[in-house]
Amino acid sequence: MQTEFDHIVVGGGSAGCAVAARLAERPGARVCVIEAGPSDADIRVKVPFGLVHLLGSDRRNWKRQTVPMAAAGGRRVSVPRGRMLGGSGSINSMVWFRGTRADFDAWALPGWDADTVWDAFDAVEARMTPTRLPxxxxxxxxxxxxxxxxxxxxxxxxxxxxxxxxxxNMRNGARWSAADGFLRPSGADVLTGAEVDHVTFDGARATGVVLRDGRTLRALAGVVLSAGSIESPMILMRSGIGPAADLKAAGIEVQVDAPGVGDNLHDHxxxxxxxxxxxxxxxxxxxxxxxxxxxxxxxxxxxxxxxxxxxxxxxxxxxxxxxxxxxxxxxxxxxxxxxxxxxxxxxxxxxxxxxxCQPRSRGRLRIGPDTHAPLIDLNLFxxxxxxxxxxxxxxxxxxxxxxxxxxxxxxxxxxxxxxxxxxxxxxxxxxxAGTAYHPVGTVALGGPLDALGAVKGVSNLWVADASVMPRITSANTNAPSMMIGWQIGGHVAAHAKRNAA
Ligand SMILES: Cc1cc2nc3c(=O)[nH]c(=O)nc-3n(C[C@H](O)[C@H](O)[C@H](O)COP(=O)(O)OP(=O)(O)OC[C@H]3O[C@@H](n4cnc5c(N)ncnc54)[C@H](O)[C@@H]3O)c2cc1C
Structure with a gap:
């Protein structure tokens, strides 16, 4: 197995596939997408109605749950997340919305204004070709x-x-996920069945990842976390980037005290x-x-x-x-x-x-004694x-x-x-009440990340997925997640090009 690459993308979901496509555009770049789940080669992924079965799958759904939420009657609610190539976009309903222009202007971050973002959506839609349900x-x-x-x-x-x-985002009556639109045409290497435990560092520079089975992979030009709003903050925290007190309590050495990691969790x-x-x-x-x-x-x-x-x-x-x-x-x-x-x-x-469209409640995701069992508090209502x-x-x-x-x-x-x-x-x-299955915000741009998606306090480490949204878009979040992957993937590619020059 090859263990050294230029770029490692953790998570082959909606955003990660777009990141990989953008990075693989660099001539000669060696890009590896590491996905915890299996491939998406399953008829239930292709057949649109198959999602009803996939939601019950232990293999293709992380099946996360919230902690009991006081304001919602002390209940837990389910937090399904896709676990295979295509990510949640392989078990979702494929409804396609950009969100509103005002959603992005409200982020008030350089490079994320509505005009810029609208151009990025055009690029994403050229590959995803959303059409009215026939x-x-x-x-x-x-x-x-x-x-x-x-x-x-x-x-x-x-x-x-x-x-x-x-x-x-269906084509010819079948699911057309980010794995179809971005990953497969990209030629990036793909490692499935490989769950990332944490990121490795040389001082403050990210150098690769360690898998749960102990294997180590190196990334010369850096690591992009695209593991989604629940798992990306967990990987960061297992890597020592998060609220110092929580990390210490979980027995994790602190690399960066970043109280914003896991904060600002919200959903529709x-x-x-x-x-x-x-x-x-x-x-x-x-x-x-x-x-x-x-x-x-x-x-x-x-x-x-x-x-x-x-x-x-x-x-x-x-x-x-x-x-x-x-x-x-x-x-x-x-x-x-x-x-x-x-x-x-x-x-x-x-x-x-x-x-x-714009809930006011904000919750928090925390790491506990079992560092692979996120404590998800959506604080619904x-x-x-x-x-x-x-x-x-x-x-x-x-x-x-x-x-x-x-x-x-x-x-x-x-x-x-x-x-x-x-x-x-x-x-x-x-x-x-439950949610629309759109958790966002746990590693927000302008919080633990700079406006280009880079993790503050370290180098060569980025996050690109739904977790980076400072505020949720006013509709379904799949298209925005791909757009985020496309944009941050572009920033990472530009960074690598500058460093190579
Ligand atoms: C049931 C359901 C229905 C939905 N319906 C719609 C809809 O109709 N329209 C819409 O716009 N949105 C919908 N959504 C939401 C949308 O699919 C998500 O917002 C979007 O897919 C998020 O993209 P992402 O890249 O952030 O994460 P994901 O697409 O979830 O990708 C994360 C990937 O990272 C992998 N991963 C996680 N941890 C690790 C690790 N440690 N190591 C390696 N890999 C890891 C995961 O297995 C996954 O493949 C739905 C979601 C669900 C769950």
Missing amino acids: HPHSLSNAFGELFAANDPGAPPTPERQSAGVFHT PGFGLHFKGRGSGYGLTLGQLPAWAVSPLQWLMTRSGRLASNTVEAGAFYSVTDSAVPEVQTHFLPFLMGWQGRSIIWGAGYFADVCL GDERDLDMMTAAVARLRTLLERAAFGSRRAPEMFPGPDVTGEALRETIRTR
């Missing part, structure tokens, strides 16, 4: 038309281009309404068994049918106050989903949720204003759904039920 369910069309015809927020703008039936809180009724959306019923039975062949032959659904087919943005900026994103799934513990139940139906807005947003969603032209496919609300309103709804949201 075969949405009729319920999704009806939901989308509701917003197209009567957008209660503001008129559609390019930054909110896929309100209605969503744009997705989400809460859904479940509808169930005969003849409604996709589900498990006797009448739908023949359609499920032929669906694999249908997908193989025509790349259509229910298996070609990314599940989260449609949605939109709206406001609940008089804000001109959308405050809430809703996702619509024309599937019956379980609400009593099991995700698959008998019957047919649909599901619609609300997620806050730590700021009660998030709960107030969620409650108002759900009430608004109900009235919007009443207007949708669902026809005979309309079904009654089963959870939490139409009678659950006001204070009861607020408490239900507090005790049942």
Whole structure:
């Protein structure tokens, strides 16, 4: 096995694949992507509906959980993270959003203004080619038309281009992840099944990584951590970069006292309404068994049918106050989903949720005695204003759904039920809400990182993934993660070129 490279990229996920592509553009550069999980060569990754199975996989999902969160009723909530090439982008719903231009301007960091970032998105989209979901369910069309015809927020703008039936990063009815768009064409070396424990240093200069199985790999031009918002801060802390007191308590020698590592953790809180009724959306019923039975062949032959659904087919943005900026994103799934513990139940139906575009609550990720078990505290509803807005947003969603032209496919609300309103709804949201699976912010640009993604206090070490967002974007975070990888990868390549000159 080759053990020396110019660049090591830790994590072959949404951002890491884009980083690798950018680094591999340098003539002669030896780039190695180290991925803890397996390859993405699995039919369930390619078939869009396969994500339902992948979420249950111990091998391809890190299956993290939060600590019990006081403001959310003392509960833990699940934090799924993809564990294979493509990362979370290999188990996600492929909904494609840039976020708003104002999201990036609000970062107020050199090189991350909306104009610069928009150019980077153009480069990313040239490879990812997002397009409108080709075969949405009729319920999704009806939901989308509701917003197209009567957008209660503001008129559609390019930054909110896929309100209605969503744009997705699928090609020919199959998942097209960052591994497809960036990594495979790059020619970078890839090591799968290799979990990085920590970064090695010569003084303050990063020189490589040590894997959990004890192997050491060297990186002459530096290391880029792209292990995601949960694992990148953990690798940093295991490498001695983090809050000194926590590191000492965990028996780790301090390289840099960086209190910002693990801080600023946040995500889009989400809460859904479940509808169930005969003849409604996709589900498990006797009448739908023949359609499920032929669906694999249908997908193989025509790349259509229910298996070609990314599940989260449609949605939109709206406001609940008089804000001109959308405050809430809703996702619509024309599937019956379980609400009593099991995700698959008998019957047919649909599901619609609300997620806050800009949550106020901030949590923290910490390292504990088991340095491979992150203590994830999202502090969901730590700021009660998030709960107030969620409650108002759900009430608004109900009235919007009443207007949708669902026809005979309309079904009654089963959870939490139409009678659950006001204070009861607020408490239900507090005790049942989860997230949209978009954790960010734990190694923020302008905090432990400079504006180019370099870790402060050491050299030759960068972070490039969703963890670097100082503030979350106002929609789904996959496209922004790739854009971040593309941009920081460019900065690392430029740094290496300068050093080689
Ligand atoms: C179920 C689900 C659905 C989602 N749906 C959408 C959606 O529809 N649209 C959207 O925009 N966003 C969605 N997201 C969010 C989006 O996918 C993520 O924001 C994005 O993929 C984050 O990219 P990343 O590069 O930061 O991390 P990841 O893509 O998670 O990549 C991190 C990679 O690093 C690897 N890794 C971690 N630790 C180590 C280690 N120690 N050593 C080596 N490798 C390591 C991981 O295995 C993984 O491959 C969803 C997420 C989930 C989980």
